Amino acid sequence: MKKRIAFLKEQLHLHFDAVFEKPLINEIAKNGIYATYEKKDILIDIGVETTHIPLIINGLVKISRDDSHDHEILLYYLEEGDTCAISFINCIHRSKSMFRATAEEKIECIMLPVNIIEEWMVKYKTWRVFIIDSYHNRLEEMLSVIKELAFFKLESRLYKYLANQVKFKHSNDLLITHQEIANDFNTSRVVISRILKTLEQNGKIKLDRRKIHVEIS
Amino acid sequence: MKKRIAFLKEQLHLHFDAVFEKPLINEIAKNGIYATYEKKDILIDIGVETTHIPLIINGLVKISRDDSHDHEILLYYLEEGDTCAISFINCIHRSKSMFRATAEEKIECIMLPVNIIEEWMVKYKTWRVFIIDSYHNRLEEMLSVIKELAFFKLESRLYKYLANQVKFKHSNDLLITHQEIANDFNTSRVVISRILKTLEQNGKIKLDRRKIHVEIS
DNA sequence: TCATCTTTGTAACATTTGTTACATAGTAAT
DNA sequence: ATTACTATGTAACAAATGTTACAAAGATGA
Numbered sequence: 001m002k003k004r005i006a007f008l009k010e011q012l013h014l015h016f017d018a019v020f021e022k023p024l025i026n027e028i029a030k031n032g033i034y035a036t037y038e039k040k041d042i043l044i045d046i047g048v049e050t051t052h053i054p055l056i057i058n059g060l061v062k063i064s065r066d067d068s069h070d071h072e073i074l075l076y077y078l079e080e081g082d083t084c085a086i087s088f089i090n091c092i093h094r095s096k097s098m099f100r101a102t103a104e105e106k107i108e109c110i111m112l113p114v115n116i117i118e119e120w121m122v123k124y125k126t127w128r129v130f131i132i133d134s135y136h137n138r139l140e141e142m143l144s145v146i147k148e149l150a151f152f153k154l155e156s157r158l159y160k161y162l163a164n165q166v167k168f169k170h171s172n173d174l175l176i177t178h179q180e181i182a183n184d185f186n187t188s189r190v191v192i193s194r195i196l197k198t199l200e201q202n203g204k205i206k207l208d209r210r211k212i213h214v215e216i217s
Numbered sequence: 218m219k220k221r222i223a224f225l226k227e228q229l230h231l232h233f234d235a236v237f238e239k240p241l242i243n244e245i246a247k248n249g250i251y252a253t254y255e256k257k258d259i260l261i262d263i264g265v266e267t268t269h270i271p272l273i274i275n276g277l278v279k280i281s282r283d284d285s286h287d288h289e290i291l292l293y294y295l296e297e298g299d300t301c302a303i304s305f306i307n308c309i310h311r312s313k314s315m316f317r318a319t320a321e322e323k324i325e326c327i328m329l330p331v332n333i334i335e336e337w338m339v340k341y342k343t344w345r346v347f348i349i350d351s352y353h354n355r356l357e358e359m360l361s362v363i364k365e366l367a368f369f370k371l372e373s374r375l376y377k378y379l380a381n382q383v384k385f386k387h388s389n390d391l392l393i394t395h396q397e398i399a400n401d402f403n404t405s406r407v408v409i410s411r412i413l414k415t416l417e418q419n420g421k422i423k424l425d426r427r428k429i430h431v432e433i434s
Numbered sequence: 435t436c437a438t439c440t441t442t443g444t445a446a447c448a449t450t451t452g453t454t455a456c457a458t459a460g461t462a463a464t
Numbered sequence: 465a466t467t468a469c470t471a472t473g474t475a476a477c478a479a480a481t482g483t484t485a486c487a488a489a490g491a492t493g494a
Contacts, residue, residue, distance in 0.1 A: 065360060065363065065364065067364055067367075067368045071367075071368055073363070073364075073367045073368075075363070086356060098356075098357065098360055118345075121338070121345060122339060122345075128335075128338060135352055136312075138356075139303060139315075139355075139356070139359070140315065142356070142359045142360070142363065143282060143315055143359070145363055146282065146290070146292070146359065146362055146363055146366065147282065147284055147290075149363065149366040149367060150284075150288075150290045150366060150403050151284045151288055151290075151403065153449095153450070153451095154450080154451070155450095177470085177471065177472090178471075178472070179470095179471080179472095186367050186368065187451075187452075188451090188452060188453070189471090189472085190452080190453075190454090190473090190474090191450095191451060191452065191453095193471095193472060193473065193474090194451095194473090194474085196472095197473080197474095207472085209459085209460060209461090209470095209471065209472075210460095210470095210471070370479095370480070370481095371480075371481070372480095394440085394441065394442090395441075395442070396440095396441080396442095404481075404482075405481090405482060405483070406441090406442085407443090407444090407482080407483075407484090408480095408481060408482065408483095410441095410442065410443065410444090411443095411444090411481095413442095414443080414444095424442085426440095426441065426442075426489085426490060426491085427440095427441075427491095
């Protein structure tokens with residue numbers, strides 16, 4: 001038991017030292033549950049009640065929204081140091097999630113139970129700031145999605161998507177299929193293949209089987 | 218001075234009685250500034266620092282986003298009892314607004330200065346709930362916008378838009394031009410006229426000069 | 435009334451995106 | 465090596481949306 005807390009404390013110091021005040025780190029270590037997820041695991045699903053929110057220690061989590069049919073659209077990613085701000089609201093409201101959170105790769109995180117979270121809002125300034133910041137970041141990303149959808153054509157959106165993937169995956173070679181991209185854009189594989197081809201012809205990427213090499217950064 | 222506070226208190230009791238606890242209402246009355254805006258006035262503009270956030274007593278405020286060119290897209294509306302949750306974040310961060318808030322009709326509101334707002338987060342539970350609720354509602358609307366943009370065609374989006382306008386304007390006769398609608402959708406007038414025509418042919422609306430009659434609710 | 439402005443209608447055409455259908459190339463399993 | 469499967473390429477066509485250009489109807493002001 002002591003060992004568990006010490007381990008969490010170490011993790012928190014590694015990844016959240018600048019974010020949370022000391023007493024809060026201790027509280028998180030005491031109340032948090034260490035959890036891991038494998039690639040493709042679903043952390044939070046649409047329509048399911050949220051009982052814990054994750055603090056991500058490392059790995060990449062994809063947040064998406066679907067329309068209850070087979071459609072799905074990528075909203076944004078969460079990384080080390082992030083939390084799922086939106087599940088926080090769900091917690092407060094005991095309401096169902098509007099999102100799906102899927103592990104893009106192996107994830108380590110600390111799960112925090114709902115009830116404690118509101119207490120901390122009162123007790124810890126760094127916690128308030130953390131939550132508000134999360135909102136700020138997520139809202140900006142949502143706005144950015146809206147802007148992309150409303151103002152840009154697929155070609156430009158696709159290129160930004162690839163550049164973004166490069167950033168998150170820390171590699172210019174993306175191991176991804178056209179079909180997977182099509183799912184993120186709620187369109188068909190043929191459409192994506194076509195646009196990828198023109199991006200290649202413009203020298204922005206190089207195509208390979210199951211692999212896209214992006215020529216930047 | 219006493220009179221001003223009494224007036225605000227009365228307004229708050231009228232519109233926020235169920236929302237805020239008594240001592241908070243008193244504080245708001247003490248610190249708030251009563252303000253009115255005329256149709257087309259801009260309450261908050263993109264890129265401008267936010268120093269106050271509005272509590273809306275009555276009237277309709279339109280929240281939109283542009284892409285720094287002439288493009289603009291409607292995000293959602295605020296009504297009586299709403300606040301601009303997002304300007305709240307801007308306050309905390311002393312950052313610039315990502316939104317434009319425009320009066321759609323005559324507005325009455327109470328403006329609250331930034332600095333007080335964080336204090337209240339600690340002191341008043343109803344304030345915390347109010348802020349979190351605002352976020353919740355706005356996020357849902359943003360998500361809804363994304364869903365619309367990603368999954369639906371213009372015809373369906375336009376019809377929902379009209380139905381929504383009916384709800385907010387409390388009338389089935391909308392005094393609006395095709396060009397104005399086109400602006401909200403970031404598209405051209407011709408496109409909107411075309412779709413309105415087919416909606417009329419399907420008996421869903423009736424078109425008139427500067428007026429659209431919506432056949433529902 | 436005349437001139438002007440605003441709003442709407444409509445045609446013709448361009449571009450973007452979606453769909454269907456099939457071919458081909460690489461991969462994996464036997 | 466053969467078979468089956470997965471991923472990609474491509475053509476041909478359909479549908480949705482965007483653009484340009486012009487006509488006509490109603491509103492406004494002199």
